[in-house]
Amino acid sequence: MSESWFGLLLEVELGAPGHGGFCVARHDGRVMFVRHGLPGERVLAKVTEDRGGSFCRADAVEILSASPDRVDARCPISGPGGSGCCDYSHASADAGRRLKSFVVSEQLRRVAGIEREVQVEELPGSGDGTGWRTRVRLAVDSGGRPGYHRYRSSSIVTELTCPQMDSTAFEGLADQQWRPGAELQVVLDGEGERHVVEIAPAQLSPTGRRSPGRRGAAARRAASSRSRPEKAVIGSGRVTEHVSNRAWTLDATGFWQAHRGAPQVYTDVVGDWADATAGDGAWDLYGGVGVFAAALADRVGPSGRVTSVEFSRRAAEDGRSALQDLPQVSFVPGRVERSFETLTEPAAVAVLDPPRAGAGRDVIEALAVRSPRSVVHIGCDPASFARDVSLYRAVGYELIDMRAFDAFPSTSHVECIGRFVRR
Numbered sequence: 001m002s003e004s005w006f007g008l009l010l011e012v013e014l015g016a017p018g019h020g021g022f023c024v025a026r027h028d029g030r031v032m033f034v035r036h037g038l039p040g041e042r043v044l045a046k047v048t049e050d051r052g053g054s055f056c057r058a059d060a061v062e063i064l065s066a067s068p069d070r071v072d073a074r075c076p077i078s079g080p081g082g083s084g085c086c087d088y089s090h091a092s093a094d095a096g097r098r099l100k101s102f103v104v105s106e107q108l109r110r111v112a113g114i115e116r117e118v119q120v121e122e123l124p125g126s127g128d129g130t131g132w133r134t135r136v137r138l139a140v141d142s143g144g145r146p147g148y149h150r151y152r153s154s155s156i157v158t159e160l161t162c163p164q165m166d167s168t169a170f171e172g173l174a175d176q177q178w179r180p181g182a183e184l185q186v187v188l189d190g191e192g193e194r195h196v197v198e199i200a201p202a203q204l205s206p207t208g209r210r211s212p213g214r215r216g217a218a219a220r221r222a223a224s225s226r227s228r229p230e231k232a233v234i235g236s237g238r239v240t241e242h243v244s245n246r247a248w249t250l251d252a253t254g255f256w257q258a259h260r261g262a263p264q265v266y267t268d269v270v271g272d273w274a275d276a277t278a279g280d281g282a283w284d285l286y287g288g289v290g291v292f293a294a295a296l297a298d299r300v301g302p303s304g305r306v307t308s309v310e311f312s313r314r315a316a317e318d319g320r321s322a323l324q325d326l327p328q329v330s331f332v333p334g335r336v337e338r339s340f341e342t343l344t345e346p347a348a349v350a351v352l353d354p355p356r357a358g359a360g361r362d363v364i365e366a367l368a369v370r371s372p373r374s375v376v377h378i379g380c381d382p383a384s385f386a387r388d389v390s391l392y393r394a395v396g397y398e399l400i401d402m403r404a405f406d407a408f409p410s411t412s413h414v415e416c417i418g419r420f421v422r423r
């Protein structure tokens with residue numbers, strides 16, 4: 001194993017963007033994943049992680065020759081050592097979309113074997129890459145102060161200046177003492193109401209450690225998905241959101257798209273692409289409160305059937321109340337992967353909107369057995385989306401259309417929607 005480069009300062013030229021908010025550079029025959037830079041820039045990069053493998057990670061700590069796409073960082077805590085969220089804070093909004101277009105096209109080519117030039121589109125309400133966010137989950141540090149997780153770290157940056165969200169969302173939160181280890185869900189809902197919900201700290205295991213012990217992103221997600229008591233401290237904790245002249249009321253901690261322009265645009269795409277007519281069956285898998293179920297109900301009409309599968313019972317109940325005027329829609333609480341045998345009605349079209357990890361082999365193979373003639377798949381991670389595209393192809397579905405949206409401006413994240421038909 002070669003000597004570790006950890007802590008070294010190396011002058012490099014940055015190449016193409018990679019999936020995860022970095023640019024690829026090469027030095028002395030090795031690959032470096034460098035954050036905080038832009039393609040074409042010459043930078044001094046400090047190595048932050050080197051496990052001796054084929055690549056190491058680094059931060060651009062000094063920009064020696066700047067790209068014309070560089071702007072003053074919109075987020076003051078986005079630089080080296082700061083939080084990991086706004087990893088494209090230093091790129092113009094246009095450049096951010098170009099970087100993501102490259103990454104999505106590259107993932108499709110490498111993972112799914114599809115050559116397609118994808119252009120990531122701006123969503124309405126994105127402005128200059130600030131103020132687009134409707135909800136955020138804050139961590140609370142051991143001193144009771146709220147903030148954001150530092151990039152690849154369990155430590156917390158307690159500066160509450162998130163340009164992704166209107167600053168009114170955070171008013172007064174830094175002045176209060178919160179329970180160490182708790183989380184705060186902060187929402188500005190579709191009616192302009194602010195809600196702040198405190199989520200109790202994750203339970204300690206008998207060994208006295210939070211389980212799992214290392215609080216990486218996956219561990220944090222797992223811990224936060226377990227049932228933890230919640231208390232609304234500002235607002236009612238029940239938010240109201242609107243799409244296509246319909247209102248949904250749901251828990252502030254329940255799932256709703258983060259970008260205020262996203263639910264309407266995705267619903268319009270699902271409505272356009274869902275290949276279903278009056279009397280057909282349709283499935284809305286990973287349905288949340290049934291935003292896409294409502295669009296599918298319009299397509300299949302009163303004589304059709306729409307089934308929404310969602311593992312949160314609370315979301316399914318909230319969906320049921322929002323869509324009570326649509327008797328053709330039913331909500332089935334449960335896991336998608338276990339639902340196929342119980343979905344008695346066949347579907348002409350299935351819509352899948354899984355979490356970041358994607359649907360995966362078991363779900364896509366089980367779906368193919370039920371053989372809907374078309375599928376609309378929404379994915380917020382280009383790598384798992386591309387993997388799912390290749391799985392659909394392997395079970396007899398072709399990608400016939402695709403759009404990608406800049407649903408997370410100032411970050412490297414992007415939402416992809418694919419339309420598939422059975423061969």
Ligand SMILES: C[S@@+](CC[C@H](N)C(=O)[O-])C[C@H]1O[C@@H](n2cnc3c(N)ncnc32)[C@H](O)[C@@H]1O
Nearest residue numbers: 255286287288310311312334335336353354355
């Ligand atoms: C990305 S959200 C989409 C929700 C909805 N389509 C929307 O746009 O509002 C994914 C949803 O899937 C649910 N979910 C996650 N894993 C699941 C699983 N294995 N089975 C069923 N639902 C799941 C989550 O609770 C969440 O509501």
